Amino acid sequence: MHLRIPFSFFLMPVFLFALGISINPSGYRIVLTFIVLHLFIYPASNAYNSYFDKDEESIGGLKHPPAVERDLYATSLVFDGAGILLALCISRQFAVMVFIYGLISKAYSHPSIRIKKYPWLSWLIAGFFQGLFTFWMCYMALNHRGFDVILQADIFIPAVLTTLILMGFYPLTQIYQHKEDKKRGDLTLSCLLGIRGTFVFSAAVFLIALPGFLVYFKWYFGWQLFYLFLLSIIPVLAFFSRWFLKAINNPAKADYSHTMRLSMISSLSLSTFFILLYFVK
Numbered sequence: 715m716h717l718r719i720p721f722s723f724f725l726m727p728v729f730l731f732a733l734g735i736s737i738n739p740s741g742y743r744i745v746l747t748f749i750v751l752h753l754f755i756y757p758a759s760n761a762y763n764s765y766f767d768k769d770e771e772s773i774g775g776l777k778h779p780p781a782v783e784r785d786l787y788a789t790s791l792v793f794d795g796a797g798i799l800l801a802l803c804i805s806r807q808f809a810v811m812v813f814i815y816g817l818i819s820k821a822y823s824h825p826s827i828r829i830k831k832y833p834w835l836s837w838l839i840a841g842f843f844q845g846l847f848t849f850w851m852c853y854m855a856l857n858h859r860g861f862d863v864i865l866q867a868d869i870f871i872p873a874v875l876t877t878l879i880l881m882g883f884y885p886l887t888q889i890y891q892h893k894e895d896k897k898r899g900d901l902t903l904s905c906l907l908g909i910r911g912t913f914v915f916s917a918a919v920f921l922i923a924l925p926g927f928l929v930y931f932k933w934y935f936g937w938q939l940f941y942l943f944l945l946s947i948i949p950v951l952a953f954f955s956r957w958f959l960k961a962i963n964n965p966a967k968a969d970y971s972h973t974m975r976l977s978m979i980s981s982l983s984l985s986t987f988f989i990l991l992y993f994v995k
Contacts, residue, residue, distance in 0.1 A: 716764040716779065716786050717793070722756035724977045725844065727984035728876055732852035734991035735872060739856040746804055747855040751848075754797030755812055759819035761790035766823045767898070777970055801855075808855040815851065818843050833903040840884050845877030868934065875926050882919035883980070885912045890970045909968045913958045920954075935995055942994075946987035950980045 729751060765786045794816045801809035821827040829836045850864045850873055863869055888904035889912050895902050904912045932940040953976055961968040
């Protein structure tokens with residue numbers, strides 16, 4: 715349960731965005747890259763995080779997390795190692811990036827470093843590695859490219875936009891965990907900002923990211939993709955706005971259920987768009 719494999723699929727839009735702008739990736743690379751990240755590396759990170767957090771209240775993907783045992787630590791390392799070995803079947807560069815991602819995810823949770831307890835540092839690192847870094851990692855794996863590709867404008871721009879979106883969502887994923895985080899001494903960004911501040915901050919980041927996406931799709935793909943992206947993002951904005959108003963009037967609504975619903979709507983909406991992008995671009 716602590717692997718939280720279904721929860722890992724909320725990060726699927728990053729993979730699908732990289733796939734959407736890819737040029738003729740092989741089916742082998744698509745399947746293997748997906749398996750490495752969503753069935754091994756992300757679950758390994760989830761399990762490792764759960765082991766050191768020992769949450770008693772809701773966490774991403776688990777409303778009632780069971781108590782953790784020593785086996786969970788070993789399981790997270792086994793999944794991590796399996797993911798790296800599978801990544802080698804694609805390329806050494808991909809395997810190196812998967813290894814680095816795993817190290818950062820461990821530093822995020824491990825008590826000797828625990829990036830999670832530093833509000834702004836954790837926001838920057840989570841946004842960078844789950845966004846731009848993962849986008850690069852996926853694109854390189856899918857297209858059999860090396861590190862030389864990462865600063866090309868047509869790759870760098872969508873990678874940065876991915877980071878911005880994740881930086882907007884990141885504080886919202888912490889908004890229902892204030893009590894648990896404070897109990898452990900973790901000053902997360904959402905704890906620092908408060909409930910109202912978290913919504914305002916996330917909305918401000920979205921206001922920067924969304925026009926960037928629209929300009930990107932218009933510039934690189936034309937008006938058709940511009941309007942398709944606009945349509946795909948409407949359900950996300952509608953739910954976020956409605957939840958914002960409810961939580962301002964009743965802070966108890968800044969809860970696990972609303973956070974998971976926003977994550978689900980966002981993942982489905984963006985994943986659908988990026989799949990369409992792959993076929994119609």
